[in-house]
Amino acid sequence: MKVSMTVNGKAVSAEVETRTLLVTFIRENLRLTGTHVGCDTGQCGACTVHMNGRAVKSCNLLALQAEGADIVTIEGLAGADGTLHPMQEAFREHHGLQCGFCTPGMVMSAIDLVNNHSDPSEETIRAELDGNLCRCTGYHNIVKAVMAAAANS
């Protein structure tokens, strides 16, 4: 079946099997491999992207469910000149990552969090990041990064 959507501002379309997951479409058809697959069961959040402005887990969604949608992946955040998005910059500045596997999903989720909570407390950030698992950092620096990015936004 044919599927069309906008990804990082660019119109894309492809012929896909109906069972193609959105994350498979993004990684394999579009070759945007910044979106990671950690668990493939909707638990870890590594595959988080924005669909029409809301964070969703792209491993738990068919590509066809995104027909006509506006998708943003981690590759769509930085400016054309390579300037990092303030959330990416905050993760860099506060060392909010170690191996980096969870990071694309963490950053996409954190942006959605700040969009929905203008001045989040540390408690809110911890609670609202519960759909993103990190096996390295122990979360402290991730929370610091999100607090800093929220304060600057």
Add this chain to the structure above:
Amino acid sequence: MHPFNYQNPKSVAEAAAFLAKGGDAKLLAGGQSLIAAMKLRLSAPTDLIDLSGIKELAGMKTEGTVITIGAMTRHAEVARSKDVLAGIPALASLAGSIGDRMVRNMGTIGGALAHNDPVADYPAAVLGLNATVNTNKRKIGADAFFKDMFETALEAGEIIVSVSFPFPKRAAYVKFKNPASRYAIVGVMAAETAGGVRVAVTGAASSVFRVAEMETALAANWSPDSLAGISVPADELNSDMHASAEYRAHLIGVIARRAVEAAR
């Protein structure tokens, strides 16, 4: 995941016509339960009928003291709806406690009710608040809707269109959640409704259920102390790696008292 045909109807009637065609067709709402089941091949429909393009299933409206929520309304929309926050804050907080933000951005009230997962939250809201499930064929009262684990009164070809919640006098939902999945180990909706007091428990047994003895005690006196000494027998409760039946029986008492306290 096995291959399937994908349909994208624009009306409930068109969706019902696809369902009636036979084969093993299934409705797709947010996909947050169904896609996972299909990946595990626990479910292998021949046709998926995506409800997301159907306008009749979207949106909420308040009429007097009843709020009607379209089947395709996402958990996140219910959690932040001004009308729900004003009329039934317990329902907004329940919706906001489901899974995580990404799940709440996709999962729908219609999908959650049709699925009737024994550990899901919405069944406690519908049963505890005495809501009505409106389908393309009829209206189903809360007491008649939930049958057993993953089983409801919905018949083949029946589609949930919306759910109507009357405003309660007071209500609160408290969940003792599984810290990994956020599903309920025990969740209790305690409510004083126009039709009387209702206490609905989810997570503990094969399907959501009411506790008549607690309802009678609370009708006489709405206070956590009224529940002292009332217990639910453990023999019909779930026992799994997360909690034994005895522990769940104990939790029902504790969580029900917290819900009554919160709804004072």
